[in-house]
Amino acid sequence: MTQKVHLVYFSPTNTTKKVLEEIAKGIGLEQISNIDLTKPLQLTEEISDRIVLFGVPVYRGRVPAEASEQLKKIKGRNSKAVLIAVYGNRDYDDALLELKDITEESGFKTIAAATFIGEHSFSTEQFPIAVNRPDVSDLTKAEQFGKKIKNLLEDPARLGKTFDVPGNRPYKELGVMPEVSPVTDNQKCDQCGVCIDVCPTNAILLDEAIKTNSALCILCCACVKYCPNEARYNDSDFVHTAATKLYTFCSKRKEPEFFM
Ligand SMILES: Cc1cc2nc3c(=O)[nH]c(=O)nc-3n(C[C@H](O)[C@H](O)[C@H](O)COP(=O)(O)O)c2cc1C
Ligand code: SF4
Ligand code: SF4
Secondary structure (H helix, E strand, O other): OOOEEEEEEOOOOOHHHHHHHHHHHHHOOOEEEEEEOOOOOOOOEEEEOOEEEEEEEOEOOEOOHHHHHHHOOEEEEOOEEEEEEEEOOOOOOOHHHHHHHHHHHOOOEEEEEEEEEOOOOOOOOOOOOOOOOOOHHHHHHHHHHHHHHHHHHOOHHHHOOOOOOOOOOOOOOOOOOOOOOOEEOOOOOOOOOHHHHHOOOOOEEEEOEEEEOOOOOOOOOHHHHHOOOOOEEOOOHHHHHHHHHHHHHOOOOOOOEEEO
C-alpha cells in the first residue's frame, strides 16, 4: 500500500481542512503532509507515488478561481486522488466534477470523492447557515470514509475502476462579482494584523488604519471569522441579500455524499 498521504487544500475559513484531516485519520497512514494553497504557492510541485486528498470549498457552484489556479501547479505521477468539495448547505453544482477534471488533467487517478457541508462563509448570528459544520456527525462520517478508502487501497481489483461524480459540462457560468469586501469597525480594531495574515489575496493592509482593496477581495470571510475583536463585518447589500436568501431557502440540513 502507498504509505504517504498529502493533504492539498484551499480553505480560508478552515472547514475544508478540518474534513480532510478527519478523512486522513480514518485512512490511518502515518506520514501526513500538508500543501496549503490558501496563500498562493510559488512553485510547481510534483507528487509521486502518494495518496493525495484534495479539498476545496464550493464558490458559486464551482472550484474557487484562486484554488483552481493553484491546483494546476500540483502535478501527479502514479498518485491516487481523493476529492472533497465542501459547500455551505446550498449546493455543490459542478464543483466536484471540476475538481476531478483539474486533478485528472494533472495526472492524478481519482479513487474516491465526497461532498461535505461547512458553515457558510456568509453565516452570521442573525442569518445562521450551516453553523458549526462540519459537526461531530460530519466528522464521524469523514473518518468512516477514510476507513473505506483504506480498505479500497488494499483491494487492487476495485482500485482500477472508474466512476462518475455529479455535475455538468460546461460548468455553471460565473456572473460578475461586485467589488465589495468586509469593512472594519475602527473602534473595535486593535490593529493586531490577524486579518492581514489570513487574507488569501493580500487585500488587506495596515496604513494608519486597516484598509481593504475590494478589487482583490474574494469574499471568503476569513478576516471576519478570525478577527479576535469582531471588528470585521460585511455591510454590503450583496452579502446581506445573499445571506438572507440562503437563510430563507437553504436552512434544511444537507448531508455528506460519497462516491467510490
Ligand atoms: C464567494 C463564495 C461563494 C460561495 N458559493 C457557495 C455555493 O455556491 N454553494 C454553497 O453551498 N456554498 C457556497 N459558499 C460557502 C462555502 O462553500 C462554505 O462556507 C465552505 O465551508 C467554506 O470553506 P472553507 O472553510 O474551507 O473556506 C460560498 C462561499 C463564498 C465565500
Ligand atoms: S483582525 Fe480585527 S482587530 Fe485585528 S487588525 Fe484585523 S480588524 Fe483589526
Ligand atoms: S478581505 Fe476579502 S479576501 Fe481578504 S480575508 Fe477578507 S473576505 Fe477574504
